[in-house]
Amino acid sequence: MKSNLKLSINQDIIDTYEGDVPKHIGVIMDGNGRWAQERGMIRIRGHHEGAKTVRTVVESCRYLGCEALTLYAFSAQNWGRPEDEVKGLMSLFDLYIKKERKTILDNGIQLRVIGDRSKLGPKLISAIEGLEEISKDNSDMILQVAVSYGGREEIIRAAKIIAEKATRNEIDTDQIDEHMLASAMYSPDLPDPELIVRTSGEFRVSNFLTWQSAYSEFFVSDLYWPDFDEEEFVKALKSFGDRQRRFGKTGEQISKEDSSK
Ligand code: IPE
Ligand code: IPE
Ligand code: MG
Numbered sequence: 001m002k003s004n005l006k007l008s009i010n011q012d013i014i015d016t017y018e019g020d021v022p023k024h025i026g027v028i029m030d031g032n033g034r035w036a037q038e039r040g041m042i043r044i045r046g047h048h049e050g051a052k053t054v055r056t057v058v059e060s061c062r063y064l065g066c067e068a069l070t071l072y073a074f075s076a077q078n079w080g081r082p083e084d085e086v087k088g089l090m091s092l093f094d095l096y097i098k099k100e101r102k103t104i105l106d107n108g109i110q111l112r113v114i115g116d117r118s119k120l121g122p123k124l125i126s127a128i129e130g131l132e133e134i135s136k137d138n139s140d141m142i143l144q145v146a147v148s149y150g151g152r153e154e155i156i157r158a159a160k161i162i163a164e165k166a167t168r169n170e171i172d173t174d175q176i177d178e179h180m181l182a183s184a185m186y187s188p189d190l191p192d193p194e195l196i197v198r199t200s201g202e203f204r205v206s207n208f209l210t211w212q213s214a215y216s217e218f219f220v221s222d223l224y225w226p227d228f229d230e231e232e233f234v235k236a237l238k239s240f241g242d243r244q245r246r247f248g249k250t251g252e253q254i255s256k257e258d259s260s261k
Pocket of ligand 3: 030031
């Protein structure tokens with residue numbers, strides 16, 4: 001029920017979207033560093049500013065009724081950034097968990113963090129686990145935050161899970177199929193993202209949801225992540241709504257299928 005929500009977004013702008021709402025949206029939140037540098041600020045200021053956009057997008061998705069939102073916050077490769085930036089980002093995640101707790105719990109959102117969390121500090125791990133535990137029965141929307149995450153790393157992890165089962169003779173290699181691989185990913189219960197948004201004008205996937213994005217629609221916004229807002233989000237949705245998703249079939253086949261629904 002929308003009326004029970006406690007949101008700070010501009011709902012009138014979101015209401016201008018009348019098309020199908022994707023069940024799962026993925027977002028590659030890019031451009032924080034450039035946003036700050038162009039203003040003569042240090043990069044971490046851009047990351048802090050970007051955290052405000054996170055709230056806007058989380059609330060917009062909740063308002064729309066999306067089942068899941070996956071936000072790419074820190075890649076497996078981002079560990080290679082200068083130490084002070086990595087440290088600043090880790091403190092920001094800690095702050096985010098504390099500051100957003102209320103918004104998450106007030107709006108029936110379940111938090112999941114995906115990625116190699118063994119690389120995170122013990123304080124951050126326990127903050128994440130605390131909020132995951134307390135929000136685990138919330139079912140209105142799943143907010144997945146990808147931290148220390150890589151799509152290839154996720155596939156390697158899945159391969160290991162399956163190989164271990166084969167070693168224990170629990171499965172036969174003939175049984176390995178798409179379904180089994182999908183089941184070994186971090187969140188097998190979620191549908192694949194229909195729409196993936198990337199900000200800052202970069203046309204690449206940078207190791208995000210490699211397995212799950214096989215048929216995702218992409219939208220690239222020229223705005224840096226801190227400048228992304230409700231209006232730009234609606235642009236992404238409208239662009240998605242105008243497309244025909246064909247999954248390898250012909251346009252005619254899809255039109256026929258749609259008209260018989
Ligand atoms: C995205 O912003 C956030 C992370 C990757 C952590 P960037 O920090 O990549 O910003 P740019 O791309 O350098 O501007
Ligand atoms: C992708 O952004 C990772 C996140 C948004 C967390 P990057 O800035 O790390 O990607 P590249 O290096 O431009 O491909
Ligand atoms: Mg970047």
